[in-house]
Amino acid sequence: MHEVTLMSGILDTLRENARQNGITRISRIKLIVGKFSMALPSSLRFAFAALAQEGLFQEAWLDIEERELHCLCQDCQREFGPQSSYCFVCPDCNGQHIKILAGREMLIDFYEGD
Amino acid sequence: MKQINLESKILGSNELLARKNRHLFEQLGILVLNLMSSPGAGKTTLLERTIEKLNGRLKLGVIEGDLYTDQDARRIEQKGVQVIQINTEGTCHLDAAMIGQAFADLQEYGQLDLLFIENVGNLVCPAEFDLGEDYKVVVLSTAEGNDKPLKYPLIFYQSRAVVLNKIDLLPYTDFSLERFLQDLENINPTAQTFMLSGRTGQGLAEWTGWLLEEVNRKKQGTAREP
Ligand SMILES: Nc1nc2c(ncn2[C@@H]2O[C@H](COP(=O)(O)OP(=O)(O)OP(=O)(O)O)[C@@H](O)[C@H]2O)c(=O)[nH]1
Ligand SMILES: [Mg+2]
Ligand SMILES: [Zn+2]
Numbered sequence: 001m002h003e004v005t006l007m008s009g010i011l012d013t014l015r016e017n018a019r020q021n022g023i024t025r026i027s028r029i030k031l032i033v034g035k036f037s038m039a040l041p042s043s044l045r046f047a048f049a050a051l052a053q054e055g056l057f058q059e060a061w062l063d064i065e066e067r068e069l070h071c072l073c074q075d076c077q078r079e080f081g082p083q084s085s086y087c088f089v090c091p092d093c094n095g096q097h098i099k100i101l102a103g104r105e106m107l108i109d110f111y112e113g114d
Numbered sequence: 115m116k117q118i119n120l121e122s123k124i125l126g127s128n129e130l131l132a133r134k135n136r137h138l139f140e141q142l143g144i145l146v147l148n149l150m151s152s153p154g155a156g157k158t159t160l161l162e163r164t165i166e167k168l169n170g171r172l173k174l175g176v177i178e179g180d181l182y183t184d185q186d187a188r189r190i191e192q193k194g195v196q197v198i199q200i201n202t203e204g205t206c207h208l209d210a211a212m213i214g215q216a217f218a219d220l221q222e223y224g225q226l227d228l229l230f231i232e233n234v235g236n237l238v239c240p241a242e243f244d245l246g247e248d249y250k251v252v253v254l255s256t257a258e259g260n261d262k263p264l265k266y267p268l269i270f271y272q273s274r275a276v277v278l279n280k281i282d283l284l285p286y287t288d289f290s291l292e293r294f295l296q297d298l299e300n301i302n303p304t305a306q307t308f309m310l311s312g313r314t315g316q317g318l319a320e321w322t323g324w325l326l327e328e329v330n331r332k333k334q335g336t337a338r339e340p
Binding site: 113 | 116118122238264267271
């Protein structure tokens with residue numbers, strides 16, 4: 001699964017950034033993953049356990065915040081949350097110009113370390 | 115202890131390379147389609163039939179993503195269209211870096227009207243990787259069941275066109291066309307929908323008609339630019 005690719009990218013970013021900031025031990029990593037993304041938290045955790053072997057990550061806790069899908073109808077400006085099944089038609093005006101405000105993100109939010 | 119805020123996109127480097135590809139395709143005025151489906155839905159067959167039907171009217175190129183083999187690439191080559199094979203060696207998707215390299219390997223890439231990228235057979239992973247294409251196109255076959263848009267909403271949401279293939283098999287399956295179109299209408303109300311058969315050729319003319327239109331649109335867009 002592509003979570004392995006995603007996680008190795010995350011770890012590369014962290015290694016590089018930790019080096020620049022003189023950090024040798026990371027204690028916590030915080031990710032934000034939208035529910036309308038194709039990254040499964042459980043698979044990310046699995047990949048993390050498999051790939052984050054070196055000392056830098058030895059004591060690191062992986063924290064994953066999931067974000068619900070949240071949309072805006074650009075026809076009537078109504079905001080709406082996830083529905084029983086995926087629907088990108090406005091529940092009010094049947095508008096089809098829907099913008100996703102949240103739920104698609106895949107971010108490294110921050111990390112903590114010494 | 116320090117807290118360091120990154121707020122960096124996990125696929126940020128892929129996005130950067132995808133933007134580079136898109137810019138190049140834009141400059142050259144090439145329409146680029148990223149074909150995605152589960153294994154065996156009929157992507158390569160659709161390409162073969164498309165090449166035959168267009169019959170030289172467009173200059174085509176194909177990038178074939180395949181886990182390990184070059185079978186699909188050879189099928190395209192036999193149709194007289196230039197093709198570059200990418201073996202992903204087990205990786206379940208193509209990424210923008212692979213496409214940038216493969217594109218540069220195509221002979222006369224500057225002369226192309228239309229470039230097809232056949233992604234690795236998978237409805238999940240390819241959806242997250244922007245390749246720099248104009249449109250994603252998802253191919254579903256009637257043998258897979260009508261519930262796929264609900265189960266894999268992202269790929270259907272992102273696709274500009276949805277091809278329902280193996281329409282010749284419809285009478286032998288429990289595929290509900292009505293449910294399928296209804297679900298699609300909710301997930302992606304503006305998608306172009308094509309129902310066709312790579313076996314009998316039914317519905318193929320609508321598909322190639324759309325391709326010709328979009329290639330023209332792309333060229334005019336490029337011509338308008340300073
Ligand atoms: N009956 C019928 N069979 C089809 C149709 N299109 C493709 N097939 C058959 O389906 C099988 C798979 O087709 P391919 O074109 O290789 O599918 P693919 O999506 O390229 O497969 P992968 O590259 O392995 O993911 C082949 O045996 C085709 O002959 C169709 O419209 N009707
Ligand atoms: Mg194929
Ligand atoms: Zn509305």
